[in-house]
Amino acid sequence: EVQLVESGGGLVQPGGSLRLSCVASGFTFSSYWMTWVRQAPGKGLEWVANTEGSGSAKNYVDSVKGRFTISRDNAKESLYLQMNSLRVEDTAVYYCARTLLEGYDLWGQGTLVTVSS
Amino acid sequence: DIVMTQSPDSLAVSLGERATINCKSSQSVLHSSDNRNYLGWYQQKPGQPPKLLIYWASTRQSGVPDRFSGSGSRTDFTLTISSLQAEDVAVYHCMQYYSIPYTFGQGTKLEIK
Numbered sequence: 001e002v003q004l005v006e007s008g009g010g011l012v013q014p015g016g017s018l019r020l021s022c023v024a025s026g027f028t029f030s031s032y033w034m035t036w037v038r039q040a041p042g043k044g045l046e047w048v049a050n051t052e053g054s055g056s057a058k059n060y061v062d063s064v065k066g067r068f069t070i071s072r073d074n075a076k077e078s079l080y081l082q083m084n085s086l087r088v089e090d091t092a093v094y095y096c097a098r099t100l101l102e103g104y105d106l107w108g109q110g111t112l113v114t115v116s117s
Numbered sequence: 118d119i120v121m122t123q124s125p126d127s128l129a130v131s132l133g134e135r136a137t138i139n140c141k142s143s144q145s146v147l148h149s150s151d152n153r154n155y156l157g158w159y160q161q162k163p164g165q166p167p168k169l170l171i172y173w174a175s176t177r178q179s180g181v182p183d184r185f186s187g188s189g190s191r192t193d194f195t196l197t198i199s200s201l202q203a204e205d206v207a208v209y210h211c212m213q214y215y216s217i218p219y220t221f222g223q224g225t226k227l228e229i230k
Contacts, residue, residue, distance in 0.1 A: 037167075045159075045167065045210055047219040061218040062118075095166050102173055103157040103214065107166035 002026030002106060004096050009111030016086050016115070022079040022096030022108055030054070030074040033099035036081050038092035039110075046092070049081065050099060064090075086115045119143050119213050123222035129230040136198040138225045140211035145191040148215060155215035158187055158196045161224075162207045170209075171196065203229065 008020040022034070035050040049060045049070040058070050069082040079096050093112050097104035120143040130136040146155045154174035159167035169178045171187035174194055184199045198205055206229060211222040 044224045045161075045212070045221040047212075047221065059217045097166075101214075102176070103169045103178075103212070104159075104167070105169050105178065107168070110166055 004098065004106060004108035006094065006096055006108040006111040009094065009113045011114045011116065012086055013117050014086060014088060014115055017082070017084045018086065018113060020081040020083065020094055020096075020111055020113070022081075024077045024079070024098070027098070027106075029072075029077040034070075034072060034079045035097045035099045035104060036070060036079075037095045037097055037104070037107075038090075038113075039095070040089075040092045043092075048094070051079070083113070086113075088115050091115045118218055119146065119216060119220050121211055121213055121220050121222040123209075123211060123225045125225060126223065127226040127228065129228045130198075130201045131230045132203065133200050134230075136201050136205070136227055138196045138209050138211075138227070140189075140194040140196070140222050142192045142194075142213055142215075146213045146215035147191045154190055154194070155213055156187075156189070156194050157212050157214065158185075159210045159212060160205075160207045161210060167210060198227075201227075201229070 006022045033052050036048040051058045051070045055072045067085045071080045093110040095110045096108045098106035122141045124139045156174040158171040160170050161167040175187040186197050188195050208224045208226050210224050
């Protein structure tokens with residue numbers, strides 16, 4: 001089955017760290033760019049970061065630059081988001097998405113990150 | 118960054134009637150190299166991830182019913198549902214993928230009147 005499954009979310013204090021994972025199955029993971037998109041509770045979608053198939057090219061939204069790192073392990077068909085120095089405003093459901101030039105055609109169900117003291 | 122603004126924020130339409138959602142970008146998303154508008158539409162039902170409906174502003178994703186259509190160019194775009202069905206209740210998001218950071222509109226909540 002073609003799918004993406006995220007994990008790693010949870011409750012963390014401001015300033016803390018979390019590592020999100022996204023495991024892919026049913027397609028050739030290394031052939032695709034991959035993206036993280038987040039959605040704060042009751043809010044719209046926000047593009048966070050993407051990375052190309054080999055993992056060498058990476059892009060970030062300014063609000064997470066220097067704090068978040070996107071990476072991938074193609075042998076494990078997995079995408080990661082290392083999140084450091086977390087802020088209250090990082091609270092959101094984080095989705096991973098398979099990325100085509102024309103958009104995101106496959107999404108995971110999301111993992112909730114809550115940053116609160 | 119390109120700012121995407123949708124209107125209205127919410128919309129109530131009767132079953133079988135037409136629904137129209139607008140999306141405006143703060144700068145053109147028409148790429149001169151390929152004459153394509155780098156604009157997509159996503160549907161998000163409660164508790165679910167978004168689903169790609171339309172890309173290149175007007176191309177329906179495989180499996181999307183033909184009652185969904187997209188139009189527009191440069192900075193002004195429209196998503197139209199020609200005859201609203203109960204299963205179309207959702208939040209609709211436009212997104213530009215012309216320049217990084219890619220950005221979404223704030224979303225439009227579509228309900229049944």
